[in-house]
Amino acid sequence: MIFTVAIDGPAAAGKGTIGRAVAQRFGFRHLDTGLLYRAVGALVLEGAEPIAAAQALKPEALEKPSLRTSAVGQAASEVAVIPEVRAALLEFQRAFARSEGGAVLDGRDIGTVICPEAEVKLFVTASAERRAERRHAELLGRGFESDPAEVLAEVRARDARDSARDVAPLVPAADGVTLDTSDIGAEEAVARAVALVEGKLGRG
Numbered sequence: 001m002i003f004t005v006a007i008d009g010p011a012a013a014g015k016g017t018i019g020r021a022v023a024q025r026f027g028f029r030h031l032d033t034g035l036l037y038r039a040v041g042a043l044v045l046e047g048a049e050p051i052a053a054a055q056a057l058k059p060e061a062l063e064k065p066s067l068r069t070s071a072v073g074q075a076a077s078e079v080a081v082i083p084e085v086r087a088a089l090l091e092f093q094r095a096f097a098r099s100e101g102g103a104v105l106d107g108r109d110i111g112t113v114i115c116p117e118a119e120v121k122l123f124v125t126a127s128a129e130r131r132a133e134r135r136h137a138e139l140l141g142r143g144f145e146s147d148p149a150e151v152l153a154e155v156r157a158r159d160a161r162d163s164a165r166d167v168a169p170l171v172p173a174a175d176g177v178t179l180d181t182s183d184i185g186a187e188e189a190v191a192r193a194v195a196l197v198e199g200k201l202g203r204g
Contacts, residue, residue: 003028003102004117005197006110009124010159010170011073012131012138014181014189018124019106021190022197031096033107033114034076036089038067041075050079054088068142070135070154077158080108081165090114108162111173119200121176122193128155130182 005022009015016032023030039061043053066072079085097103097115105114111121126134132152139146162170172178177196181189 001102002098002100003119003201004097004115005102005104005120005122006097006115006118006173006176007104007106007122007124007193008108008110008112008170008172008176009106010108010126010131010162011155012135013124013126014134014186015106015122015124017186018122018179018190018193019104021186022193023104025194026102026197026201028102028104029096029099030104031093031106033089033093033105033110035062035067036092037076037080037085038072039064040079040085040089041077042067042072044079045071045075050082051084051088054079054085057089065142068138069144070139070146070151074154074158077161081161081167083167086167108170109168111176112171113168116173120197121173122196123172123176123178124189125178125180126182128152128159131155 005028007015007019019032020030022028036057039057040050040053042064044050093105093114097105111118129152132148132155135155136146136148136151179189179192
């Protein structure tokens with residue numbers, strides 16, 4: 001069976017949590033596509049040239065614990081606006097999405113650019129303040145220093161950059177479903193996503 005679930009949305013909206021839960025529930029493979037850009041961003045911070053880093057990216061580069069830091073997140077957003085970087089990572093994502101057994105991909109342009117033919121398209125969002133709170137707590141939980149005001153400023157800056165970029169801007173797919181997680185918990189958000197997938201699979 002080939003079945004693709006595309007989950008898009010801004011940073012810390014909950015798309016990763018939902019993506020992992022949906023994949024586990026249905027036995028689908030899962031790919032956090034943001035890690036691809038974070039891995040390239042991390043290499044750039046180490047001195048690599050962005051396009052060359054994207055073209056030579058290895059799977060093991062996605063395993064680095066440092067990929068979740070704010071500095072790498074900002075670098076990822078900056079390299080993501082480079083058309084050649086996006087092109088280098090495009091085919092990997094598309095092949096993963098249409099692999100046998102079903103796949104869940106979460107990112108920022110899955111339903112609009114990477115997999116416009118996805119069976120399910122979900123846009124997960126939340127207020128900038130709520131997302132900053134979550135990212136701040138995540139960073140502290142991972143042992144990193146974090147300042148709430150700085151995190152909020154970074155979230156807003158990244159939103160502006162991701163939404164305004166010329167290449168694959170962050171926007172909901174016209175035929176997708178929007179899920180606002182500002183005032184609901186992870187369990188309810190996952191339940192809504194699962195119900196949507198079940199409906200498309202004919203199980204609802």
